Amino acid sequence: MRVTMHDVAQRAGVSIKTVSNVVNGYPHIRPETRERVEDAIEHLGYRLNTTARNLRTQRTDMITLAVPELRLPYFAELADSVIRSAEEQGLTVLIEQTGSVREREIELLDGRRRHLTDGVIFSPLALGQDDVGLFAVDFPLVVLGERVFDAPADHVTMNNVAAARAATLHLASLGRRRIAVVGAHEGELVGSAALRTEGYRQGLRAAGLPYDPTLVGEAGLWHRSTGSEAMGRLLDSGVEIDAVFALNDAMALGALHALHARRIDVPGDVALIGFDDVDDVRYSVPTISSVDPGREQIARTAVDLLVERIADGDERPFRRVIPDSRVVGRESTGDATEGSETVVAMQPGGNEEIEAPVSATA
Amino acid sequence: MRVTMHDVAQRAGVSIKTVSNVVNGYPHIRPETRERVEDAIEHLGYRLNTTARNLRTQRTDMITLAVPELRLPYFAELADSVIRSAEEQGLTVLIEQTGSVREREIELLDGRRRHLTDGVIFSPLALGQDDVGLFAVDFPLVVLGERVFDAPADHVTMNNVAAARAATLHLASLGRRRIAVVGAHEGELVGSAALRTEGYRQGLRAAGLPYDPTLVGEAGLWHRSTGSEAMGRLLDSGVEIDAVFALNDAMALGALHALHARRIDVPGDVALIGFDDVDDVRYSVPTISSVDPGREQIARTAVDLLVERIADGDERPFRRVIPDSRVVGRESTGDATEGSETVVAMQPGGNEEIEAPVSATA
DNA sequence: TTGTAGGCGTTATCAC
């Protein structure tokens, strides 16, 4: 079989414990002993059995990142950032794709599949505020996004309303009066759609513009295709439009596509802004202005919170952290040419303790 | 502490082994015994300790997927596909980002960080043919891509030369005579760049067109930015160009950006085709024709090969599998309008045994 | 500074 610490100990003429000490970098070892052990390790090609260590230490140094789909650029970039941050902390990331399927998200929380990673960073997309009870889990959990608030867990979210308001105001500041929105979810009260739509309304109000329901384009899933379709419907409806706020960048790219198909100039005839600031919008034609929700900071914060939670258990009250967000102006709002960009608005985030610790025994 | 099989056994009044049998779906159990055990499990909230099982069974049912970066759409989509395929086989995927850093790729192969997953699917980007020796590892490994051939491992690659040839011929079939290429790596003999460039030359030859070095645009990293820059250099050099073959889609998107910046119409003035067929090119303006290398099939095949290798060890000769690829025509080559697409060429793949089994004792 | 004993929670082997 595979070579174990025992074999190494034997060959080095020391005890298994000494080998363990060497492997784990325990400082108080006589140099010559260490050397002998290291020689033996080298010679035998010994490699630590992570599984055995995990069993013994009750830790795996792995965390789960649960996202809807990696093909969605926002989540791919988020995953990238989370993996990097985790790595800095010596953690490995196991990615779970929920596909936005309700059962899969529930399964994730009921912990049947867990028990392998030390904690979970979870970005729900199917579960909503009604399911807040499901988030009372007995393992370290950090929730991402705006589907669920006040769950008994640490939470990293964004400044949706303020950022959407700023984006809308930015369009208004260009002199646009007929600002459409793409990606609304009618009747929803929580979630990104509701919050960003609320920000949109606030922005209109602040700019002295009326809210016109005929300018609201619905789109269930926030994909490029749905953005294109929603934009198409708005344009074909005949309403006058001189600016569009797409509630995420995928839809902004889709909307741009629909605009182009109808030979409508951006930003000449219609200005366009998205949300998420994914890489794509920096290379579209024209480049698209967007709201940077602070993804890098979201990832780092999520990992930090999870690490703390793993260390402290439920000793600490839960926290909600909101990174700073900013509106980045590019060609689609006439803010830049040749691929440059400008920060045209900044919303500070913040963080708060949201609740007393909860005894987490399931 | 946590509830164990022992607790369940006690409560159900059976032995620990019986609990194990129930949990693992062992068939020969008296129904009433099973029921008592299941009740106890339910009651105590027992959950199997995966780590302990892993230690005992010497398997983790996890595999590693090592890719350069998830922010690159091609790899995000690949990861997505791999995760889905793995899941169908009951496997969980642990993603490792190498960042195309040579040391990280070597580290991956020397197995210091491994020993936790049952096998590895590895898409190298820094290592090359000279490093083929490093691929003689003592764990199940499936190699992806065209950086390294004839490594002692299963290999899933693509029909690069034939596909690039077909893409070039497709541009020629539109009557284009001045076909530029973006993303070449001068002096390289292996790797995607070399193979696709070779296909480009073959395509020119087949179309009766001369090879003109002034039409070759170099780009080290295949990102949107480098594609844009390479395209810009070509255009600014003053050479006549009526078509562009970008060696991947990211560069095609960048090239499109550069073309647009110079008010050059696509496909009117310049036709454009990419490679990879990522989601992005279906929503750019105009939509971009591309080569679909069969990514879905690549992912599925890689997982299948790895599963077989895990089961069989080195009993089987290594295999090389090449999925079918096809050229997908879209607006950028005038093949479609309104987001539709056409398959304009198909290259069959194939698979072969490439080598006798190698005794894999490191 | 190093060694010994024991157990982490599970599965495998064998009896019964």
Add this chain to the structure above:
DNA sequence: GTGATAACGCCTACAA
């Protein structure tokens, strides 16, 4: 069909 018992490979006491 079910139960005792010994691994799996490591780490944490504690002892020397």
